[in-house]
């Protein structure tokens with residue numbers, strides 16, 4: 001069920017639990033700003049989620065309230081993971097769902113990183 005992005009951060013969400021190491025994840029990268037791990041239900045040959053370490057509900061929250069250092073660190077982490085996964089030469093796709101219309105289900109900002117093969121049209125209706 002998509003989230004209401006106007007609600008305050010709820011630290012019982014699944015990605016907060018992953019950050020607290022209360023539940024496992026298949027991590028591929030971590031630094032002071034970000035954690036990247038494989039999506040549990042991949043929708044492409046490579047499907048990685050990159051999340052900020054701090055508590056932001058969505059891209060909207062992060063872009064409005066994140067510090068310049070956090071935003072730069074997170075954006076660099078996403079790019080680093082794509083390079084490290086060997087996705088740059090053939091290309092990849094980034095996606096951040098925001099709120100109800102975006103279909104965001106987990107209320108902690110995450111960027112989907114898709115690659116490993118042709119990804120098809122941007123949206124299917």
Ligand code: 5GP
Nearest residue numbers: 014025037038039040041097103104105106
């Ligand atoms: P959203 O729809 O919020 O943009 O995407 C949430 C994503 O989180 C989905 O692609 C879903 O498969 C993934 N996901 C949900 N629960 C877990 C989990 O416990 N572990 C991992 N690795 N991914 C999860």
